[in-house]
Amino acid sequence: MRLRIADIDIPPESMTSVEIPVPGLYAHAPMSMPVRVVTGKERGPILLILACVHGDEINGMEIIRRLLSNPSVRKIRGAIVAVPVVNVYGLQAHSRYMPDRRDLNRSFPGSERGSLTSRMAHIVVRELLSIATHCIDIHTGALHRYNLPQIRATLAEKRNLELARAFGAPVILDSESFEGSVRHAAGKMFNIPCLLYEAGEALRYDELSIRTGVRGLLRVMRHLDMIGKATREKKADFDPLIFKQSSWVRAPISGVMLDSRQPGDIVDRDEILGWIGDPFAEKQAAVINPAAGMVICTTNIPLVNEGEALFHMARFDGAAGPGMHDTLQTYRDIIRISDEFLGPVAGGPE
Ligand SMILES: [Zn+2]
Numbered sequence: 001m002r003l004r005i006a007d008i009d010i011p012p013e014s015m016t017s018v019e020i021p022v023p024g025l026y027a028h029a030p031m032s033m034p035v036r037v038v039t040g041k042e043r044g045p046i047l048l049i050l051a052c053v054h055g056d057e058i059n060g061m062e063i064i065r066r067l068l069s070n071p072s073v074r075k076i077r078g079a080i081v082a083v084p085v086v087n088v089y090g091l092q093a094h095s096r097y098m099p100d101r102r103d104l105n106r107s108f109p110g111s112e113r114g115s116l117t118s119r120m121a122h123i124v125v126r127e128l129l130s131i132a133t134h135c136i137d138i139h140t141g142a143l144h145r146y147n148l149p150q151i152r153a154t155l156a157e158k159r160n161l162e163l164a165r166a167f168g169a170p171v172i173l174d175s176e177s178f179e180g181s182v183r184h185a186a187g188k189m190f191n192i193p194c195l196l197y198e199a200g201e202a203l204r205y206d207e208l209s210i211r212t213g214v215r216g217l218l219r220v221m222r223h224l225d226m227i228g229k230a231t232r233e234k235k236a237d238f239d240p241l242i243f244k245q246s247s248w249v250r251a252p253i254s255g256v257m258l259d260s261r262q263p264g265d266i267v268d269r270d271e272i273l274g275w276i277g278d279p280f281a282e283k284q285a286a287v288i289n290p291a292a293g294m295v296i297c298t299t300n301i302p303l304v305n306e307g308e309a310l311f312h313m314a315r316f317d318g319a320a321g322p323g324m325h326d327t328l329q330t331y332r333d334i335i336r337i338s339d340e341f342l343g344p345v346a347g348g349p350e
Contacts, residue, residue, distance in 0.1 A: 001039055001040060001041075001042065001043040001044065001046075001078060001079055002039070003037060003039060003046070003079055003081070003131060004131075005018050005020070005035065005037065005081070005127050005128070005131070006018055006019070006020045006021065006035075006127050010037050010039055010079075011039065012039050012040065012041050013039060013040060013041050014037075014038075014039050015036065015037070015038050015039075015068075016036070016037045016039070017034065017035070017036055017037075018034075018035045018036075018037060019032035019033070019034055019035075020032055020033040020035060020123060020127050020128075022088065022119075022120060022123060023116055023119060023120070031088060031089070032088075033083065033085070033086060033088055033123070034083075034084070034085065034088075035081060035082065035083050035128070036064075036068055036080075036081075036082045036084075037079060037080070037081050037082075038068070038073055038076060038079060038080040038082070039076075039078075039079045040075065040076040040077045040078055040079065040226070041077075042077045042078070043077075043078065044076075044077035044078025044079070044224070044225065044226055045077075045078040045079075045133045045134055045224045045225075045226055046078055046079045046081060046131055046132050046133045046134070047078065047079070047080050047081070047132070047133070047134045047135075047136070047217075047220070047221065047224065047226065048081045048083075048128055048129065048131075048132035048134070048135045048136070049064060049067070049080065049081070049082045049083065049135075049136050049138070049217065050083050050086050050124075050128075050135065050136070050137045050138065050182060051063065051064055051083065051084050051085065051086065051138040052084065052085040052086055052087055052088075052090070052091055053086045053087055053104050053105050053137060053139065053182060054087060054090065054096040054097075054103075054104070054105060054139060054140075054202070055085075055087035055088075055089065055090015055091040055092070055093065055094070055095050055096055055097070055098075056090060056091070056094050056095055056096050056143065056202040056203050057096070057138075057139050057140040057202050058091070058140070058202075058203060058204075058205065059138065059140050059199060059200045059204075059205060059206060059209050059210055059213065060084065060138030060139070060140075060197075060213065061084045061085060062205055062210050063138060063210050063213035063214050063217065064082045064083075064084040064138075065084065066210065066214045067080075067082065067214055067217050067218070068082060070214070070218065072218060072221070072227045072228070073221075073227065075227075076221070076226045076227055077225060077226050077227075078133075078224070078226050080221075080226075081128060081131070081132065083128065086104070086120075086124060087104050087120075090104075094203060096142070096143075096202065098116060098117040098120065099116060100115055100116045100117055102115060102116075102117035102118075103117070103180075104117055104120060104121060105139075105180065105181050105182060106178075106179075106180035106181065107120075107121040107180055108121045108124070108125065108180055108181060108182055108184060108185035109121060109122065109125045109185045109189055110122035110123075110124075110125060121185075124182070125185060125189070129182070129185060129186060129189070129190060129192075130190065132186075132190070132192060133192055134163065134192060134193050134194070134220075134224065135182065135183075135186045135192060135193070135194040135195075136167075136194070136195045136196075136197055136216075136217065136220065137181075137182045137183060137194065137195070137196050137197070138197045138199075138213060139196060139197065139198050139199075140198065140199060140200045140201055140202050140204075140206075140209070141198070141200065141201050141202060141297055142202055143201075143202045143203065144201070144202075144299055144300045144301040145201060145202070145297055145298070145299055145300065146200060146201045146206070146263055146297065146298055146300055147198045147199055147200060147201070147209075147263070147296065147297045147312075148170065148171060148199075148263035148264050148294075148295070148296045148297065149169045149170060149171070149197070149198075149199035149200070149208065149209050149212040149213070150169055150170070150171040150172065150173055150197075150198050150199065150296055150314075151164045151167050151169045151171070151172045151173070151195050151196065151197055151198075151216075151240070152172075152173045152175045152183075152195070152196040152198060153172070153174070153175070153183075153193075153194070153195050153196065154174070154175070154176055154177060154183075154187065155172070155174040155242070156174075157187070157193065159193040160193045160194070160195065162193075162223070163193050163195055163220060163223065164195055164240070165239075165240060166219050166220050166222075166223035167195060167197070167216035167217075167219055167220050167240075168212075168215065168216055168219050168237075168238075168240060169197065169199070169212055169216055169240060170212075170238070170240060170241060170264075170327065170328055170331040171240060171241050171243065171294070171296055171314060172240045172241070172242045172243070173243050173246055173296070173314060174242065174243065174244045174245075175246075177194075177196075181196075182194065182196075183195075183196050195220075197213060197216065199212060199213060201300065208332070208335055211335045212331075212335055215335070218230070237330060237331075237334055238327050238330040238331050238334070239327065240327075241294070241314075241324060241327055241328075243293075243294070243314035243315065243316060244315075245314075245315045246293070246296065246312060246313060246314045246315060247291075247293075247312075247313055247315060248309040248310075248311065248312050248313070249273055249287060249288075249289060249290065249309075249310055249311040249313060250307050250308060250309055250310060251276055251287065251304045251305065251306055251307060251308045251310055252276065252285045252286075252287065252306065253276055253283075253285045253306050254276075254304065254305045254306045255276040255277055255278050255283075255284075255285075255304065256276065256277055256278070256279065256302045256303060256304070257274050257275070257276050257287075257299070257302045257303075257304050257310065258274065258275045258276070258277055258302070259274055259275050260273060260274030260275075260287075260298060260310070260311075261273045261274060261295050261298070261311065262295065262298065263295050263296060263297065263298055264294065264295065264296075264328050265294070265295045266292075266293075266294050266295075266324055266325065267289045267292070267293060267294070267295060267313070268289070268292045269289060269290065269291050269292045270288060270289065270290075271288075271289050272286045272287065272288060272289070273287040273288070273289050273295070273310070273311050274286075274287045274310065274311075275287070276304060287310060287311070289311075289313065291313070291315055292315070292316060293313035293314050293315040293316060294313065294314045294316070294324065295311055295312070295313060296312050296313065296314045297311070297312035298310070298311055298312075299311075
């Protein structure tokens with residue numbers, strides 16, 4: 001199938017690099033957003049994969065690198081439009097934000113004559129979102145915060161639920177998109193299914209998150225008949241856990257956090273999530289879990305301020321069933337042993 005992005009014609013059955021021009025730097029150095037487009041012979045879904053919309057959330061960059069080198073994507077139906085780094089400025093500065101200190105994922109759909117960030121959002125909408133039939137936006141936790149690999153989507157929209165199940169992350173969180181996000185623009189402006197994949201931590205590569213992401217994208221492409229069925233992975237292997245709500249548990253006092261629960265831990269109501277102590281070992285306070293749930297995000301830095309969000313808990317009704325532990329264990333086993341999701345090894349002949 002043919003595509004046209006940034007005035008470049010992309011022929012069928014090709015892998016094409018497109019540099020979308022974006023506002024330049026102070027020194028008049030030109031800037032662009034590098035995009036890789038893979039097209040098949042036949043028309044089909046156009047899957048837009050965005051990473052680093054927040055410039056320091058880099059797992060998605062590696063997920064896309066591995067996906068593009070996977071033999072399955074050499075022959076596809078439809079097209080993949082892969083953007084390893086949307087916020088090229090933020091990546092350079094190791095920052096979530098744009099140079100004008102705005103948050104790109106709060107600025108969609110943007111406008112042609114708005115702020116730098118608004119213009120950037122507009123470029124993404126005009127060149128990429130407007131041609132896509134499906135979108136997956138890859139993020140990570142913030143600095144020092146680790147997200148258990150999870151899909152967030154508006155599940156009332158059936159196409160989102162199907163896509164989320166197909167992706168096969170261990171956890172799916174039903175969540176409305178917030179205004180200004182890629183997901184909001186995808187749903188409201190273009191009425192296309194869009195998933196947010198949240199996994200790992202800012203400025204770190206996390207192998208579990210990366211493999212889950214590569215596997216998820218391949219599974220979505222299979223679900224959309226863009227690539228053939230897997231030879232090795234015969235069935236879903238586990239059903240993702242679907243949660244309807246979540247909430248943060250905050251620090252009751254300031255201090256250093258010790259002995260905290262880990263992502264994926266299932267914690268009942270009134271159980272202790274961690275302890276906050278002082279440097280003299282004189283005072284300590286327990287962080288109590290107010291309602292049963294699974295830890296889906298933790299802070300990794302032990303220094304905490306009173307009121308700081310420490311644990312993101314996916315909530316469920318009643319006590320945890322043993323099935324939840326089994327699901328997570330099965331998931332971890334699959335991801336660990338499978339080499340299908342490993343990328344090309346760096347290096348090679350001198
Ligand atoms: Zn993000």
